[in-house]
Amino acid sequence: MCGFGFGRLELPAFSCLTPAAKPRLAVILNCTRPLLAAICVSFCSCCWMPLATAQSPEAPNRKHQDPSDKFAQLDPWWPTPGDQRIASGAPGPAYWQQRADYEIDVTLDDQTQRIIGSARIDYHNQSPHTLSYVWVQLDQNRFRSDADDALTETAPSLQPRISFSHMKSILARRSFDGGYRIKSVTDAQGKPLPHKIAGTMMRIDLPEPLAPETGTQFVIDYSYNIVNGKTIRARSGYEFFEEDKNHIYEIAQWFPRVASYTDFGGWQNKPFLGRGEFTLELGDYRVRITAPSEMVVTATGTLTNSEEVLTPQWRERLERAKTADKPVFVVTPEEAKANESVRTETTKTWTFDAKNVRDFAFAASRKFIWDAMGTEVGSDTVMAMSFYPNEAEPLWSKYSTEAIAHTLDVYGRYSFEYPYEVAISVNGPVYGMEYPMICFNGPRPEDDGTYSKATKYGLISVVIHEVGHNFFPMIVNSDERQWTWMDEGLNTFLQYLAEQEWEEGYPSRRGDPEKIVAYMRGGNQRPIMTGSEEILQFGNNAYGKPATALNILRETILGRELFDFAFREYARRWKFKRPTPSDFFRTMEDASAIDLDWFWRGWFYGTEHVDIAIDDVELYQIDSGDPDEKAERERQEKDRREPTLSETRNEGLKRRIDWQPGLKDFYNSPEYDELKVEEEDRKSFQKFLDGLTSDERALLRRTTNFYVVDFRNVGGLVMPIVLRVHYADSTSEMMQFPAQIWRHNSKQVGKLIVTDKEIVRLELDPRRQTADTDESNNHWPEKLVPSRFKLFKDEKKKNAMQKAAQDEKQADKENGAEEKKSDDDDKVEPVE
């Protein structure tokens, strides 16, 4: 907050008008408005940097003190609408997407931790283009020693020391024999197809160009070593339990997957570097998984041969679970424990079918407990199921499946009904990773079965998050490899809503505006609209900031009703389709009828932060021009004026004119009054009044206060101004001025507040809803905001009785204030 101007509340705010001057309100208010141009100039240097050329609306404008237009429309940055994607943000009449169906036979080798598979792929060219080759993703090649992921990793700091676990990970990465062994690539008749592997991608050259609306088939036989998920960063892998010599396998990105081919990007053949996840074509899968007989296998899709792989008792329990209102053990903890030591040397093949999914993952172990509960989604029953070892108990049986059901319920209300038959959560080596219908989640209790609050909520949150990914991006099929925020940001936002519906005061990590403040004001950032592999501070950039932005959009800018409708519209428009960022931005505007380009520009395309300050407050009152009123006011002001020090000390001083009476004249006599109103002045005023209409005369009699509050945009990001106004009668009211208040000058604005009451205090963003990074400049009069450290230390100094007494006092104070202001808070609408 700047240190000037706060003493001017008592300024006589109007020019001294003579009755002849015919006062007009506008004239009066304009004539004393101070200019702050000098201040503006000092802020030009920190203006938003333009992204486009000198011809664009973003080019610096040297003829305005604010050289950038933060409300310039984003159309030049977005793709031109067409028949595939229309201007409203919806899929157009010519929208198309490819399709890939898979039939896979895979063997899980528990002796060597190896996958051996054969994938038959039916690729359907539904585009209007002829294709001469098909790109396939080989994500396991990320673990080759010559992978780009490894070669482009920058050095960690090895001094002064490095932990054993980190060193083990570095060495394991070097020695692991990872990556696909492609045995053959053939057509449906077994004829070899030319192919070229390039890092994590493989191009298959087609014998004949693939015309629109035709398909092709090819078969890939392959194998690879499964990565140890405990020592090497991975999205899947195995975990080995030394005590019972068992593994938990979480298997994903495990077969050659056809890359996406789109109207907006052609082939998505960006290499897999580990961070940018993936996008694939939707399709139907039939997968036969062969594993040791004693293992329990779970996967994307519906188990179609349960009578071959499940015991009659398990099938009966599973059937019972469909209508249960609590999770039912299909495989009990005791059965799982007993199963750990079984080695039959035989195998079973589990067959799963999955319709309209963009990927397929599975998990297997002898250690799995299995619980299930049917949850109603519309007119269907979805089986929420969890698989976990005894090491995860008692935490998992209590919370995992319930969290799945909760997620389907909440997300369904904000987007669309979950369309699959199962939703599965698996405990194993991966802390949190999502695939269609199945996800991997890591939190476990302590060895003694106890667990901390952090672990409990860590589990619930990660299950909500990973199950939530079914909606974004497994069904709303955005491209994670390019735009992480489109799934992580939207999903984290809904995760926050789901968490808050779990229990009051749920400790959400992300979503509340105040949680993102530290990141927003810090350095080392890139905009949200940054490619997945180039993001800095991944969690804050792709999860926290977009989730917070959407929360602010919902709570402060659009309101819940408008936002929820628009967000749901986006989800439904792009269900089982491929949205891009502009489709999201356009849909949110199209369905809410609110121009949000300024919001996307600031929050998604920029790195500025929110910091709005109250700079100055000035009071103006109506001068009626009545000479008697003016004289009386001046007299009162004179009487109120405190004597100067010299005047005080000179009291009783014998003056010359007191002992030399001849020096006195008319001007020293009681008859002389320098504030006396002359009759001529009264007549002149009366003449002025006679010329006014009755409305104008009424206006002159008003005692309304006109406050001009100057706001300064310190952080650069334009946002609504949320203001609590406290009055002298101990009432208060909330005001909100939309962000468009900054449209002519994004650096500083003045706002007129008209009230019959006296304002005694102003408070910006008191409910911490805009992610304002600096509270110290949010108050008028200026308020010293102690550091968090000092507050804590002061609090610690008090003993329990002192704290109780203080709490009681504070509660009384708040209750009193609440009673006075509650009505105002409820009824006052935004001023603009």
Add this chain to the structure above:
Amino acid sequence: MMVHGFSTASTVCTYLAALLLMHPVHETVCEMEWDPQRGRVEIALRLDRLDEQWIEHRYRTAGADKETEQDWHVPLLEKQFLLDPVSEGDSKKQLSGRPYRWIGRKEDGAHVWWFFETAKQTDEAPKSIQTRLLFDRHSDYTHRIQILNKLPGGAAPKAVVLTEQRPKQALTFPVAP
């Protein structure tokens, strides 16, 4: 390579250490203020509670209890969160910084704040910081240091960001006019 703290690490902790990677929290936030009257730096450090739990498992000495938080917080911070770090001993492998005094901790939803300050009164604010806090949990941790002392004109200094690649940075505390 030096070894530390493995004696108390449970299975759960090492498990989490290797695996917390896909949906990262991976950050701490630190508010730091130089109090020239007291000659001390006052520090509030925000951690995710899962991170605190991991640290506690890994570094808290056996036998310490909640009443003796100082027993493990201060040694940890003095080894891993160093103000004005200097090399110790002949090997130059051990760093030490300004000694700390533990003030306390306060839970804040999914996070927890640690409050501590430099223990000795000095005339000069620290000029650098080096950390390796949580890098042994995951290499992607980001530590953001926000200096609360204001620049002339009232603006806040730009935050300092520490990463495993850049664990040491200069600190500049604005001097009050």
